[in-house]
Amino acid sequence: MTAFGNTPRVRVAVLGGGRSAEHEVSLASAVSVRSALDPAVYDVVALTIGRDGLWRDAAGQPLADSAAASLSAALVVLGGCDVVFPALHGPLGEDGTLAALLDLAEIPYVGSGVRAGALAMDKWATKLVAEAVGISVAPGFLVTADNAHEVRFDHPVVVKPVAAGSSHGVSLVTDEADLAPAVAAALRIDDRVLIEDLVAGREVDLAVLRRADGSLVVGPPLEILLEDGRLFDTEQKYDGGARFVIPAPLSAEEHDALVDASLALFAALGCRGVARCDFFLTARGPVLNEVNTMPGMTAQSQVPKMFAHQGLAYPALLDELVRGALAPDAAAEQGRR
The missing domain is CATH 3.30.470.20 (ATP-grasp fold, B domain)
Incomplete structure (x- = not known):
């Protein structure tokens, strides 16, 4: 790979972490992306979003002492970059929320936009x-806390949170006694649960x-x-x-x-x-x-x-x-x- 013509190195912010259950997976993705981007082409800036919502620099230091203030500081850093690589998985990252932020700030980014996310x-x-x-698609239906008690078991199903990743909260149910606990576990992750035929x-x-x-x-x-x-x-x-x-x-x-x-x-x-x-x-x-x-x-x-x-x-x-x-x-x- 070579630099983009005779231009200086491209300044790319790589984001990892996030507030979802996929925090650790996202950290691994971000570390790997940062290490693999060609240093002859890219000037890499590392930013991490903690489980507490604080944005942190490459040394792991919060940019400010509150989520709102650290986000404001992060936007200054991001605004000084040519492009953002959001290696974030799951809600509050992959679900279009980060894309919306970057769209509003008019900062280019890797990956899908708000709608697709x-x-x-x-x-x-x-x-x-x-x-x-x-x-x-597999036949299925939605369940919430309001109607979870109405769900009945008559064949094997897969229970999963509607919006989660890495299979968190997903259960295979082959016995009637396991259905209610599976639904309860999925509802702890999301307020909507999908029950699909196996x-x-x-x-x-x-x-x-x-x-x-x-x-x-x-x-x-x-x-x-x-x-x-x-x-x-x-x-x-x-x-x-x-x-x-x-x-x-x-x-x-x-x-x-x-x-x-x-x-x-x-x-x-x-x-x-x-x-x-x-x-x-x-x-x-x-x-x-x-x-x-x-x-x-x-x-x-x-x-x-x-x-x-x-x-x-x-x-x-x-x-x-x-x-x-x-x-x-x-x-x-x-x-x-």
Whole structure:
């Protein structure tokens, strides 16, 4: 990679942490991104959002002693940067809130805008969008604290918070006695809970990248292999118990169906940068699980591994994302969203 023409190094702020349950995962993503950005091209500024809401500098020192004051100080730092790389996962980051802040401040940033972030974080809204463009989803319904007592068990289901990541609060329920505790656990994370029919199928993920030139590329499919009867839950995601196969062994018909569905979702949600689309591949075709607009971004995360297998190395992937955020059409899109 080379600098952008003869211009000075691009000043990029990399944000990590956040106030969601994915704080530690986000820290790992941010550290990895910062270390992989080419120092010949990029002048990297590290900022972290603590669980307490305070913004902190590279040394871990709060920029001010209250969340509001530290945010104000952070905006000064961000305003001195060319672009922001928000390696934040989950609510109050990936859900469009940070994108809204940066849009208001007119600061370019990597990743999806307000609309796509908010829609994709809301699993119920994502299902509605998917169905509208002809993509199958698992039958399911919403539960809140007001009607949780009305839920009845008559077949295996998956219980999950509507807006959370890394499978926090997700439970597989195969016994009636476990349903109420599962719903209660999910309600501790979000005030809306999604109960879906258990889908029997292979777990296959695809990633869509909008390159700096505006073209779209879909990475090779990744299959997640688990022990029989297990969910790809938080424990499985981070204890090394799951095995990834890249590329997933698929027929041409299966591959094309997954690619078409991923591109359709990327467009319908209005995604930018990179997004990961997670599916169950069933005998009847793909069934959408969820869409992540800021997936894990360490070198060993799923999306970087997919594109590395295709020949796009991790530093080059990050370079594409930053360049894409600085492209003239990207700035116009951010202003509209």
